[in-house]
Amino acid sequence: GQNIDQPTEMTATEGAIVQINCTYQTSGFNGLFWYQQHAGEAPTFLSYNVLDGLEEKGRFSSFLSRSKGYSYLLLKELQMKDSASYLCAVSDSNYQLIWGAGTKLIIKP
Amino acid sequence: DGGITQSPKYLFRKEGQNVTLSCEQNLNHDAMYWYRQDPGQGLRLIYYSQIVNDFQKGDIAEGYSVSREKKESFPLTVTSAQKNPTAFYLCASSIVVSGANVLTFGAGSRLTVL
Numbered sequence: 001g002q003n004i005d006q007p008t009e010m011t012a013t014e015g016a017i018v019q020i021n022c023t024y025q026t027s028g029f030n031g032l033f034w035y036q037q038h039a040g041e042a043p044t045f046l047s048y049n050v051l052d053g054l055e056e057k058g059r060f061s062s063f064l065s066r067s068k069g070y071s072y073l074l075l076k077e078l079q080m081k082d083s084a085s086y087l088c089a090v091s092d093s094n095y096q097l098i099w100g101a102g103t104k105l106i107i108k109p
Numbered sequence: 110d111g112g113i114t115q116s117p118k119y120l121f122r123k124e125g126q127n128v129t130l131s132c133e134q135n136l137n138h139d140a141m142y143w144y145r146q147d148p149g150q151g152l153r154l155i156y157y158s159q160i161v162n163d164f165q166k167g168d169i170a171e172g173y174s175v176s177r178e179k180k181e182s183f184p185l186t187v188t189s190a191q192k193n194p195t196a197f198y199l200c201a202s203s204i205v206v207s208g209a210n211v212l213t214f215g216a217g218s219r220l221t222v223l
Contacts, residue, residue, distance in 0.1 A: 004151060031209055042113075042199065042214035043152075050208065087152070095210060099151030 002026045004100035006088050011106045012078055020073045020086050020103045028093020034062055034073045035087040037102065043087055046073070075105075083107045111136045115200050115215035122187075122194070122222050130185045130218045132200035140204075141183040142212065145169060146197040155198075158183055187220060195222045
């Protein structure tokens with residue numbers, strides 16, 4: 001079966017760095033997405049990785065290792081507004097998105 | 110501003126009733142999707158449409174129906190056959206950006222069955 005695993009919840013301190021991991025087992029791979037979702041709101045696109053390596057976009061970076069079926073989202077200089085759920089999704093061989101359950105990130109002052 | 114509008118934001122339904130959730134986009138995207146979000150689970154695809162007058166079932170289509178008569182509109186009907194309809198429903202549309210099929214989501218509709 002197809003499976004995406006992420007931690008359910010993480011806590012970090014304002015100004016710090018946090019890494020949210022995502023491991024996947026899917027039938028084929030056509031890219032991995034990270035979305036941010038504030039409580040009760042729509043998910044918004046953060047990043048897309050299709051090749052191995054690190055993609056940096058401001059305070060957020062995303063890493064992919066296809067051989068390990070592994071990605072992480074790195075958030076630097078955490079701000080209170082970063083409190084949200086972070087969703088990992090993989091595009092499979094049919095270009096269908098398989099979604100993880102999301103990681104709820106709690107930022108403390 | 111371009112975007113996706115879902116309505117209503119909150120909806121209460123009695124058992125045995127059909128309800129229709131509206132989804133309208135002005136992004137000129139060809140593809141549109143309906144997802145269901147339940148606590149502790151990933152988004153699950155209900156239906157999707159890649160072109161007007163055509164749509165396909167997703168992983169959990171039973172008890173739901175859709176239509177795509179216009180490019181801008183993709184309404185979802187939750188029928189009385191859906192056994193557990195209480196959930197957060199998200200509509201999305203997509204466009205390919207640098208090889209990635211990026212989804213833009215609406216704000217969601219929360220359906221509660223009383």
